[in-house]
Amino acid sequence: MQGDLKASCLFGQLHKFTDGDVTLYQSNAILRHLARKHGLYGKNEMEATLLDMANDGVEDLRLKYVKLIYQNYEEGKEQYIKELPTQLKPFETLLSQNQGGKAFIVGDQISFVDYNLLDLLLIHQVLAPGCLDAFPLLSAYVARLTARPQSSKSFLASPQAQGSPHQWQRKNSEPWA
Structure with missing residues (x-):
């Protein structure tokens, strides 16, 4: 306070x-x-419900990441990385169930969950490079979303984002939450 x-x-x-x-x-x-x-919450009630579910999964993983970073980084990093594939698998599954992984996490248009998940996956790639190697759909998803001109990765590389925590993270290759 x-x-x-x-x-x-x-x-x-x-x-x-x-x-x-x-x-x-x-x-x-x-x-x-x-x-x-801004129309990023699905096309209908069912998509919105599925997006809520997916976002809760993203936030569950984010909470585990935050606990690691702030409470147990040195002692817990190795175990966290070892368990990370189990945590990432549900997102690979969700992608596989939506147009064989060629679309977004839910539906055929980008949503707030896609941006939230992308952010989380990018910080995990700093923490554990190669963590997506066993997940071809997630790897392609990250590549596809970061290639979009309006992606968060494009923003993070822009002059507007200089000095942001993400910039610090990328420059120093240290995780942050």
């Missing part, structure tokens, strides 16, 4: 996002709000 911005946050932590008359807190609430607003 240090600093004016943090003290102004409902839950005493960042993220804080204002969109018109609404101020939102919590990363995933912000993410889902922007997804709905």
Whole structure:
């Protein structure tokens, strides 16, 4: 609760996002709000439901990653990397079930989950280079999404992102959360 911005946050932590008359807190609430607003939440209720499920899986893995980085990096890294294939397999399965892995995580248009999963996969590739080698659909998915001009990887390489935590991570090849 240090600093004016943090003290102004409902839950005493960042993220804080204002969109018109609404101020939102919590990363995933912000993410889902922007997804709905910009048409990145599936074409129908079923796709939205599947996206919620996939995003919960992404966030489960992100939480494990954050715990590793902040609580047990030195002692836990080897075991975490050993168990990583088990954690990545569900995403490979989801891709295989959607147009044989040639589309997105759900449906035929990009969603907020695709961006969230891409971010998580990119930081895992820094933590454990080659972690996607046993997952051809995930590997192709990362290549396909990062090749998009509007991808987060393209943004991270841009001058606008200089100094961001992702830039620090990429330059220093150290994981961050």
